[in-house]
Every structure is written in C-alpha cells, then in structure tokens.
C-alpha cells in the first residue's frame with residue numbers, strides 16, 4: 001500500500017477541521033481560480049472581484065457572477081464533497097468545514113456544519129449597511145437596468161467577499177482551529193490569505209494533511225501531503241473502517 005493510500009486515522013477523541021478550496025469542485029466541472037491564470041470565464045480578477053471593480057462597473061461584476069451562477073447551477077457534487085459529508089455524519093459536532101468556495105456543492109452533498117468564509121454565489125445583499133440581511137437569490141443580472149434595488153435605494157450586490165474585504169466568521173474559524181486535533185486541507189493552492197495561514201494557526205500537535213494533485217504554496221506546514229485528485233483519493237483516505 002503506497003503512503004498516498006494509507007487512510008487518515010480519526011480517533012473518538014479527535015476533532016476535525018476541514019478547509020476546502022476551488023480544487024474540491026474541480027471534478028464537478030467548475031473551473032479553479034488558478035487554472036485560468038487568474039482569469040475567470042475570461043475576466044481579470046481585479047476587474048470583477050474587488051470593491052473598486054463594483055464601483056467602476058457593477059454591470060460587468062454582475063455579468064461575471066451571473067455566468068458563475070449558471071455554471072454552478074449545472075454542476076453536481078463529486079465523491080470528494082460526499083466523502084466530507086459522510087465524515088460529518090460520523091463525527092457530528094467533532095467535525096467543522098470551512099470552505100473558500102462560493103458554490104453550494106458541499107450543501108448539496110449533505111454538509112451542514114460548514115461556513116463559507118468568502119461568501120456564497122446564490123446569496124445577494126444590499127451594497128449599503130442598511131440592516132437588510134443577505135438573502136437567497138438565484139437570479140441572473142445581465143445589465144445595469146436589471147440590477148435590483150433595495151428599499152434603501154442601494155444596489156443589490158453578490159454576497160461575496162472580494163479581494164480587500166474581510167472574510168466572514170473569522171472568530172468562529174479561529175475557535176474551531178483552536179479545538180482541532182486533525183486538519184484536512186483539500187484543493188487549495190495556498191495563494192489567498194488569511195485562509196492560507198490556517199494550517200500555521202493550528203497547534204504543533206495537530207496532524208495536518210493536504211490533499212490535492214500538486215503541492216500547495218504552504219506545503220512545508222503540513223504533516224503529510226497526499227498528492228491526488230480529491231474525488232479519487234478522499235473517499236479511501238476517510239473510509240469508515242479507520243474511525244474508532
């Protein structure tokens with residue numbers, strides 16, 4: 001049995017913190033951030049995923065996110081999403097999932113104990129801090145005229161954390177990292193902060209595994225790298241038999 005297939009042992013005292021990135025949705029057909037060389041559906045990141053881009057051209061931003069709503073709507077969860085949902089079933093409150101992804105594939109695979117630190121594709125909110133809560137929204141906005149307005153007059157924007165904005169639920173994330181004894185990081189290049197630092201925030205006794213086809217930029221911080229596609233290797237790594 002090569003080291004890569006050796007299962008990850010999870011004991012009844014273990015608490016598992018999982019961080020996922022775009023790579024966990026790659027086998028569902030959704031493009032990763034890096035595969036485009038920083039280009040997403042033909043857009044440059046700074047032209048569509050920053051507050052400045054929103055102020056400069058809200059229509060272009062909404063066209064970009066409408067395109068991603070369309071594609072994510074056509075995608076299905078893959079075995080990696082399902083393996084993580086099954087692990088949550090087995091561990092209950094000893095399991096916590098933080099995703100950088102804005103798609104809803106973890107939820108559609110059955111995950112419930114998760115947060116989206118970079119926001120959610122199918123949620124919109126008012127651009128003003130008018131007190132209105134973010135709301136579920138699957139609509140496509142393809143032109144300035146179609147951009148919905150809030151009662152306060154503000155434009156409706158994607159509930160997405162853009163570059164330069166503060167990630168969501170950082171206190172909860174810190175708490176869960178502090179309690180974890182095992183950290184699984186799946187399908188993320190380690191290019192984006194603060195997510196790329198989570199592996200360093202975990203204590204020295206925490207077992208830290210990276211799963212993905214290529215070494216991440218923060219590879220040195222991991223106890224073990226399992227090089228392979230998440231959908232192919234994660235089910236075997238987390239198989240039920242190795243949980244006490």
Ligand code: BV8
Pocket residue numbers: 020021022023024026027032033034035049100101102118160161162163164165166167170186187188189190191192193194195211212213214215216228229230231
């Ligand atoms: C913040 C929503 C302050 C948008 C996203 C200079 C140096 C260091 C940092 C900075 C800097 N200048 C600015 C910063 C901060 C900046 C940052 O990190 N910039 C980087 C680019 C240098 N960060 C921010 O602005 C963040 N905010 O810092 O606020 C703060 C900090 C701490 C506490 C409080 C306040 C906000 C960042 C959020 C940006 N929004 N998403 C949208 O999605 O439209 S990030 C976006 O890109 C994704 O959400 C994702 O997180 C990221 C892409 O990363 P990955 O998920 O890793 O994807 P990537 O393509 O890079 O890698 C894919 C991986 O999958 C690869 O490793 C590949 O091998 C692997 N893979 C491929 N196939 C598979 C696979 N793995 C498994 N199976 C497969 N089949």
Ligand code: ZN
Pocket residue numbers: 126127128130131132150151152153154
């Ligand atoms: Zn408003």
